[in-house]
Amino acid sequence: MKLATLFVLLTFGVLLAGCSTPPASRAVTYQDVNSTGVVSGVGVESQDITSVTDVMVKDILATPEVVKREKAARVILDEAHFQNESSQRINKNLLVDRLRINLQRAAKGKLQFVSRESAGMVAEERELKRQGMTDTGTIGLTKAQAGADYRLIGRINSLDARSASTGSVERYTQITFELIDLENSLSIWSNIYEFKKGGQDDAIYR
Numbered sequence: 656m657k658l659a660t661l662f663v664l665l666t667f668g669v670l671l672a673g674c675s676t677p678p679a680s681r682a683v684t685y686q687d688v689n690s691t692g693v694v695s696g697v698g699v700e701s702q703d704i705t706s707v708t709d710v711m712v713k714d715i716l717a718t719p720e721v722v723k724r725e726k727a728a729r730v731i732l733d734e735a736h737f738q739n740e741s742s743q744r745i746n747k748n749l750l751v752d753r754l755r756i757n758l759q760r761a762a763k764g765k766l767q768f769v770s771r772e773s774a775g776m777v778a779e780e781r782e783l784k785r786q787g788m789t790d791t792g793t794i795g796l797t798k799a800q801a802g803a804d805y806r807l808i809g810r811i812n813s814l815d816a817r818s819a820s821t822g823s824v825e826r827y828t829q830i831t832f833e834l835i836d837l838e839n840s841l842s843i844w845s846n847i848y849e850f851k852k853g854g855q856d857d858a859i860y861r
């Protein structure tokens with residue numbers, strides 16, 4: 656008798672669960688990348704990425720050693736030497752790609768950018784041209800791939816604190832950049848961007 660009653664209760668519970676109405680979903684909307692979004696936390700977010708890269712573009716273009724040269728300086732700007740030592744998972748390309756693209760647009764030919772990421776692809780095409788399997792294109796042949804004068808390096812660091820009693824979280828984030836002379840290793844430009852956020856953080860960064 657007890658087993659029969661238990662079976663009836665379980666069946667009734669399953670039926671109720673199946674008939675329950677799921678919570679209404681919120682419509683997805685576009686948001687301004689320069690503002691705090693619907694989901695926000697203490698980590699690096701879109702508005703921080705746009706702010707830091709805008710500041711760095713202006714500062715680099717205001718540095719005479721970089722832009723006021725007889726020949727346009729060649730720069731490598733990718734994530735290879737940009738380190739994330741913070742407590743947050745972050746795609747470093749979000750920072751370096753936006754910085755490189757906006758800097759290239761704003762420099763108007765005062766800087767040239769060398770793509771080390773494309774070195775293998777370029778080497779393959781150069782070999783095809785020299786073997787006669789393709790023509791030389793419209794640029795013609797060069798002695799070698801382009802060398803660079805400077806390389807951007809950088810680092811993301813953070814310092815976290817959490818209240819054991821309230822669960823509130825604070826995070827201090829520090830993002831540093833440097834341009835290194837690839838011939839003599841001198842640092843010809845550097846800058847730092849830092850901010851601190853606090854609150855009841857429940858955002859998950861991926």
